[in-house]
Amino acid sequence: MYKLSIDAMSGDLGSSIVVEACEKFMQSHQDVELYVTGKAEELEKLQSNERIHIVDARDIVPMDAGIMSVRRKKDSSMVKAVTLANDGIVDGVVSCGSTGAFYTSAMLFLKRIEGVEKSCLMAVLPTYNQKGVALLDVGANAENTPEQLHDFAIMGHIYAKNIRGIASPKVALLNIGTENKKGDEVHQKAYQLLESENKIDFIGNIEGRDILKGDCDVIVTDGFSGNIALKTCEGAASILMKMIKESMMSSLSGKIGALFAKSSLYALKDQFDYKSVGGALMIGFEKAVVKAHGASDAKAFANAMDLAYQMVKLDVVTQMKEGLSEK
Structure with missing residues (x-):
């Protein structure tokens, strides 16, 4: 039985969407136990499921919490969810709280994979060919060394191969x-390290316009x-969709055309919708750690839970350990 801890209180929309997501998730995952942290009275609907354990937590980690503030929030839903992983009770953690606070909690209360100097945050972006691309790091660190970028490449390769099912992932810098x-000295040295790494298919540098x-x-x-x-990328996609809508609505012919193109436009919108991805991965830790979007609805949060589930089920952390052990 796979076990996940779920932070129910830290998101923008409150615990009700997490309750809905948990109910939906458990219907299609019979091999999972959940430990849901939050105010017990807000999680009553989940108590009837024998595979869901309610962990009462009365506090919330604020958006701007620093290290000392997170340390003091031992009764918060976020810290309790992370602590459950650190204590070996669960295999993965999901939260839609502040990225900074969640990352700080993981750094304080979870072990990193041996040999990993810094963990990182990875997001999957939609692409023109609809394959998607994993981008890492997307904000966990202000700066990185060439060796750390080398580690990110290996972990990204393993994720793309095992979670996304790509036989030989192409890796770029x-x-x-x-x-x-x-580039600067860091990126030139990183290029050399990646070029000589036989565990990955490194295809060289890539510019921002080609992401x-x-x-x-x-x-x-x-x-x-x-x-x-x-x-x-997120801003450009949002503005582009807005411009297309405004352009079509500006004339009668445009409105008629929009009716015929409605299904295609919705498909394009869905392709750039974060809800379908679910969340970003904080990789480099001994446990699966998934950061859902702060404004996640039940669908998005359930997808984030499924991402954590896939990470645990496919034992991706162990594979990352093995991939990094011979560097």
């Missing part, structure tokens, strides 16, 4: 040009650049 001598093409399966970057790239 985000840089300011495609030539191997481009969403889908020419590769994993893109490695430092957390500062990765966060800017992620939010730029």
Whole structure:
């Protein structure tokens, strides 16, 4: 039986969407036990399921919580969910709380994989060819060393191979040009390390304008650049959809055309919808750690839970340990 801890209180929409997500998730996952942390009275609907355990937690970690604040929030739903993983009671953790607070909680209360200097945050972005691409780091670290980027590449490769089912994932390094001598010293050395790594299929540098093409399966970057790239892509997609809508609604002919293109437009919108992805992975820890979007509805949160479930079921953490053990 696989076991997950679920932080029910930290999201923007409260515990009700988590309760709905848990009910939906358990209907299709008969091999899972959940430990749901939050105010017991808000989780009453889950008590009838014998595979769901309610862990009463009366506090919430605030969005701007620092290290000392997180340490003091021992009775918060987030810290209790992470502590359950640290104590070996569960195999993975899901939360839609603040990214910074959740990452801090994981850093304080979870062990990192041996040999991993820094864990990172990985998100899967939609691409033109509809394959999707894993981008890491997207904001867990302000800066990274070449060796850390090398570790990210291996972990991203293992994720793409085992979770996304890509036989030989293509790995690229985000840089300011495609030539191997481009970028600062960190990126030039990272290029050399990745080029000599026989565990991955490294295809070289990739520029920001090519992130969403889908020419590769994993893109490695430092957390500062990765966060800017992620939010730029999200913003551009949002504005583009808005411009298309406004353009079509600006004339009668456009409105008639929109009626005929309705299904295609909805398909495009769904392709860039974070709800279908579920969440981002905090990789490099001994347990599966999934960060759901702060504004997740029940569908998005259930997908985040499924991502954690797949990580645990396929034992991806162990495979990451093995992949990093011979570096």
